[in-house]
Amino acid sequence: MQTTQTIRLSLPSKGRLESNALEFLAAAGLRVLKPNPRQYQANLPALPELGVIFQRPADIVVSVRQGSVDFGITGLDVIEEKRGDNGDILVLHDALGFGHCALTLAVPESWQSVTDVASLKDYAATLDRPLRVATKFPHLTKRFLDGQDISHVLIAAEGTLETAPTIGYADLISDLVSSGQTLQDNRLRSLRDGVIQPSQAALIANRKALQTRPEALEMARRLLEYIEAHLRAKDNLLVIANMRGESPEAIAHEIFTQTDVGGLQGPTISPVIVRDGGAWYSVSVVVRRDRLPQAITELRQIGGSGIIVSPVTYIFEEEPPRYKAMLEALSSKTG
Amino acid sequence: MQTTQTIRLSLPSKGRLESNALEFLAAAGLRVLKPNPRQYQANLPALPELGVIFQRPADIVVSVRQGSVDFGITGLDVIEEKRGDNGDILVLHDALGFGHCALTLAVPESWQSVTDVASLKDYAATLDRPLRVATKFPHLTKRFLDGQDISHVLIAAEGTLETAPTIGYADLISDLVSSGQTLQDNRLRSLRDGVIQPSQAALIANRKALQTRPEALEMARRLLEYIEAHLRAKDNLLVIANMRGESPEAIAHEIFTQTDVGGLQGPTISPVIVRDGGAWYSVSVVVRRDRLPQAITELRQIGGSGIIVSPVTYIFEEEPPRYKAMLEALSSKTG
Amino acid sequence: MQTTQTIRLSLPSKGRLESNALEFLAAAGLRVLKPNPRQYQANLPALPELGVIFQRPADIVVSVRQGSVDFGITGLDVIEEKRGDNGDILVLHDALGFGHCALTLAVPESWQSVTDVASLKDYAATLDRPLRVATKFPHLTKRFLDGQDISHVLIAAEGTLETAPTIGYADLISDLVSSGQTLQDNRLRSLRDGVIQPSQAALIANRKALQTRPEALEMARRLLEYIEAHLRAKDNLLVIANMRGESPEAIAHEIFTQTDVGGLQGPTISPVIVRDGGAWYSVSVVVRRDRLPQAITELRQIGGSGIIVSPVTYIFEEEPPRYKAMLEALSSKTG
Amino acid sequence: MQTTQTIRLSLPSKGRLESNALEFLAAAGLRVLKPNPRQYQANLPALPELGVIFQRPADIVVSVRQGSVDFGITGLDVIEEKRGDNGDILVLHDALGFGHCALTLAVPESWQSVTDVASLKDYAATLDRPLRVATKFPHLTKRFLDGQDISHVLIAAEGTLETAPTIGYADLISDLVSSGQTLQDNRLRSLRDGVIQPSQAALIANRKALQTRPEALEMARRLLEYIEAHLRAKDNLLVIANMRGESPEAIAHEIFTQTDVGGLQGPTISPVIVRDGGAWYSVSVVVRRDRLPQAITELRQIGGSGIIVSPVTYIFEEEPPRYKAMLEALSSKTG
Amino acid sequence: MQTTQTIRLSLPSKGRLESNALEFLAAAGLRVLKPNPRQYQANLPALPELGVIFQRPADIVVSVRQGSVDFGITGLDVIEEKRGDNGDILVLHDALGFGHCALTLAVPESWQSVTDVASLKDYAATLDRPLRVATKFPHLTKRFLDGQDISHVLIAAEGTLETAPTIGYADLISDLVSSGQTLQDNRLRSLRDGVIQPSQAALIANRKALQTRPEALEMARRLLEYIEAHLRAKDNLLVIANMRGESPEAIAHEIFTQTDVGGLQGPTISPVIVRDGGAWYSVSVVVRRDRLPQAITELRQIGGSGIIVSPVTYIFEEEPPRYKAMLEALSSKTG
């Protein structure tokens, strides 16, 4: 039944990254329909020509690089670890706003003198052997430590790295940190400047697919358009206030003197009829969600009342900047 | 405390159909308040005169037919199996948009020559005994197979029909299929034209209740009004764009040339004041959710910018067609 | 990382009250970010200077009274039981709309003659010992029974009070009742007029903090503003209809004759261009959610069509009445 | 991989009956190995020629009657409801000791005058219509009520029968009752002599299979042997005591005077060497678990000390009486 | 149905203490049968005259003290906190072997100079106010701190005490500690000698019930007998070895020279017939579970082979010492 699906998007196959990715897409109007919880394939009814598959985060990068999958959503951590250097991975959007964490160096709390990379280097110099660093990210960790000229050996591990220093099979770790609670539970501490790779979910694509298949390029445009319009909408609210004024122009002038209610391109102003007469206008303006209290204060100061705030689902701009960036990246190199 | 509740609505008492029904009603503004998860009675605060009870899907049909319950939401599969022929069940709305499945004939994958009903009939003719068909829906299955003139005996079963062919107590099954995964897991395959009854959740009522009790008829009108307005809203979005133009009429003319932004009865156009002057207008239009990308493209082509998309909770039409259909059905036959 | 947090809000640390409080705040635009489910501290990104901690409901009252915490959300039941009489607890908002229950006297179902407080008193008079009342709320229960002049001894208990009469270590109980199901399961019945303290979630503050720390007072204002604007929005919807009319004033006149579509300060009326010409206007009005059916009927009666209903996130009034009440309370007594 | 499995045992496919059946078999040394929780087929390593399948309780009876399955473990309730009258269902063991419940008539608590079947009949006589009885067991219920000469109509239902009297689509119910808690929660009461069919798990077989296939008959013998030896062991304990005495015979004589330590066929008595010399003997005896305190008292009275109690896994008797009963049943009728 | 139950045992009503108590009793042959997980009453089939009820741990102490319940199993922590001084609580067994924890003083990790009670006292002396101690155990905590002459105020709390020092409403806490993990998670540390009350589950009884009701006294004897016999069995194993020797006496002599295989009162020695002839004996001996490796070594050293180890369910001694202690306590004071 999926014969029309000629383009593929790979999503994380389990845990919080999966549920966050599904919620993010649903909120952007791209609900994924998984016919069965045990199945690793799904549909996306709003984009019927897109087949969805589920893979482990790192496998997504491998599949997109290889070209068996056209698009993927996964963490920047594994993207940077696994993207390789042939340029086949194109990062279309690097800030989807979920899955935040950072690949970070962490040392035992008891190493009181080691608080940053410099003091780690000093400490390493006092040892008669290289530092032993346990990690699931050997590529990024090696590049970082080499860049700092710190002598080390990497100890590859599958999981529960946090216990490595206690057990003694490593001196310190290079691991993903989000809230820091797990580090603290295991009496570890991240180095002040020890972030090797900040990470959040990103949208990637296979370069050759975009260069050679027009329908994949069009899909990239639509995915970016939906995602950008959704992310912009998420951070804004539509505010509607009633204001008394001599004319729409007079009210607009008042509004333009304010910082937070300038809006996207200018307020919409319509006349309102009130019970007790008088020249009233309804003013609609889009404001940033985190500036709402300030906007309400400004509107009140210039006479706004009966202020209603509504949600917005999408805000479409002229042309998404990331789409332009993608086109440039595509033309800059012929795969 | 429920003494004022003179009308009854029965909902499915467990599983996905229950949670989907509760979500559907809540989204339609009719949140059900269950004082206790173990209880089989509930209130619907927006319609205080309506008492809600929970029953198994098939028991709902029996209760509505019998008249001990006035309204019910359950699947078309059990409605058709159990409605009987006295006309006491009235289907007010047959497409609530959830609980999709289909009563379908399925045969072992190994029956390579049997792919549709015709080849099933051929196969049956080669046997020296009738086909044995396991099902939980004897009425519909018999009617279908008799209609196709296929000799068979029905084997009634409570559940896990899918194992019947393997175990050997039936040759094939007539069972509800949604994603087809369970069939596949059990190495069964549905016949290409083997759908006996397509199904989704529906709203039914007891005919006599509507004919004899005006408050039940009024409740039918309100339930249909809420449900229709909600279903219409779910499929549409409110799009607001700014457009430069000589006059509202000129803009409207531009819009009328487009396919997807025609809207319900025509756009709302208001003047907008912009920082840099010029004759700008705000255009509001309702568009179908699945045509949003096309609508955005159209608006951009005629100069739209700063496009905001907002959700809608209800869209009320003049008079719901299904309400009219119900009135006709009621007058067509005096119970 | 929380060094800038100088003000503290305490929330319930478990159960339904916790999840309801978190949902309420999120819906009001004040999403709490708990870095870890096991942690008892959290952030509130929209109000970065506010540190959130989690405590048991009664401990919240103690901490706010003591001043180690500035604000708290907890039930009126424990607020009244634990607030003491020094006036240090200020109730900023006493109806947050969740956590409804009531501290109530309940007797065994078998006490057929005891149905209200008066008959309880009669019954008590027939005993040669005081009534034994099991409760977790000794202060409120004693005050109530003393006020009724009923001779009693209180039996303090930790939990599962409902079994006390069966086991025999108390005659009746004074306990929190929400749906009444637990009482019924244990064959108890509440007295008709036996409500000692009705309860729902409330916002409290430490009086001295508001009096001496301006940033705490400003935080009180912002919390109240968000909460009030959210609660008002929750109960209203934005209704937009198209109406044919001679002029905006004529339409407004029509609307003012109606009961439910009067709106906050008057409708917003804009001209609409329709395909078939004619003088049409778009009318926007805010109506109460529970009056929606009536409002739709009214709009239709005066010619409204193509009615769209949208959600609202906040409705800000001139100045929240509860904020004014708080200022009065603060000045009325110098802690 | 199951090609050698020529005999089939069907077990309940879900809920408590499934887990109890699996625990029972495991405790009897017949652990079922389910390769996958989603699968409906399993192995029983101790009896490799036995294939295990999982079905709904009532479907088990149908399959065994039909002969597609040789053996089944399910409740006597559905066995009696569905066994039919052709004698093809043979009950090999009717008291496996789990799954206890009873098909019982229950009426609303408010029917104060109706406490037994006789008063139900009186009540029915006062009505001008037959009693409406909701049930999932029409065959047994009808037979019982007809036997009592009570006029009634049956209302078939799928589930949650307990709400039928409240909702009003039945007057009373005939349903499975175990602890009675669900009845009480729904304000129903069972009739004192209203048990239609007491039930617990039972082992059934297809008569023809036992008559015509020697390997099925041998399997019946082994299943019964394991089950009987396990059930007997479960109720007994092995008690070993040291006793001083002149001779084994003297001690045995003492023991034979006691009630509870007579044992299976007589005690085992061995000499024991003690540090301080003296003629001591070790006495082993099997006693019933529920008579253990009495047995300990008896042993002490005749000088027993250092009493050790050990578990037993099986107790094999000469020849299980139920096996004999089965052979008789088989010969009594030629299927 | 519980009319014959004239004696009452109260068990903890939730959490790990409940499940541990139920497991303990079941292992001791006293399985509790809870007809329904939501119910607070249960039966104990092995002791049919004993009714079981479930209460919060502290409520158990209150009920036993009061006499509405005869026996209780709960933690020593709440027993000591709530037993009062009238001697009505009799502790029959103070070491049931589960529910281990200790009421302990804990201070912030950052108080580096405070490591024991003496240094806490020094620290307190440097403050110009009493120490603030948060606790759920005011009675025991006050007695302990008064005994150490440390000036303090107690801050009563319901829960999550561990956050009190961070939040600032207490300086230190007196709380139950089991693994210490929760303290560590909250950056607290227990004082080296800060244990106020070590605790584990204990069996208590109402003194007057035992003094005045012979059936309660007999129940006390049976509970103690079962519990003691079970606890002793849990710590021992039955070891059976074959040994070659000239006579039973010679073998016994060998065994008596060993430390760990001395056994309860001496080994049981029986002749064994072996295939290859020779004088062999089977030796049975009870050894402590934690000395099993040593016992095996000893047996091998004196020629033991073919060593089998079996579980024991009970070991009954002449007369349980705790039962004697109870009788003495009862006679020492006339309630």
Add this chain to the structure above:
Amino acid sequence: MQTTQTIRLSLPSKGRLESNALEFLAAAGLRVLKPNPRQYQANLPALPELGVIFQRPADIVVSVRQGSVDFGITGLDVIEEKRGDNGDILVLHDALGFGHCALTLAVPESWQSVTDVASLKDYAATLDRPLRVATKFPHLTKRFLDGQDISHVLIAAEGTLETAPTIGYADLISDLVSSGQTLQDNRLRSLRDGVIQPSQAALIANRKALQTRPEALEMARRLLEYIEAHLRAKDNLLVIANMRGESPEAIAHEIFTQTDVGGLQGPTISPVIVRDGGAWYSVSVVVRRDRLPQAITELRQIGGSGIIVSPVTYIFEEEPPRYKAMLEALSSKTG
């Protein structure tokens, strides 16, 4: 508190392998005490000098090879994949009886001509590129395919390999298979002779630790002794029967003629006193659990009656063969 723990055992940190390992050790008398479910360290009270840590299966092999951990229990699959060739991993026990699976080659079901390794090789020869094989076990897979001279490239993957052929990034997979259900669900089929590595849980040790630290060697001996004695006990039962006979020797002679009741070194025979007199003997014999029915039959044939079967906890042999094997392996090579 773990200062005396100088030896380390690493166990799997999650999933079924963890729970199975904990159950296995508990059944062998080596219960692991995890103070906290979130903690990765634990104690083993029966062996107080052994510290337990939890790691991912493959990390266990790395840690034991490296020497930071002395002993580990994990699957043979990861042991063989990761053990390296320096001989530092010593497999003490390779059949702990749980965690069964096999690293196996599996191809799409649709490859009808490919059923074994030979036909896979034929198929590979028809391609103009090497076979692409997805696996988490590159070392073992490469060795196997190279050994078969099959041209291939390996595609490393993190998980959900089963979808690789469908998605198209590999042609076939080399993955762990236990029941085969997951393969079947994904329409894959294992090759008939495609098992690369059979696997179950095994006990490994670090060779150098055993060679240089006597306490580690002694711990190896004790772990093996407990494990072997437990595994042997698990497969046997103690059978006790009463038999009439002229003398113990006569009975023994009868028994020696039988196949299954020969027992470990010969039966224990004691005289039994019966009520009705006569020369009776009690015969104890250890028989294999899976031969129990045969043993019962044999005992009955030679006159056994009143047969009791008891569980055994351990069976200790002279000297465990695996311990001898270990000593040999240690001396064969000086690490």
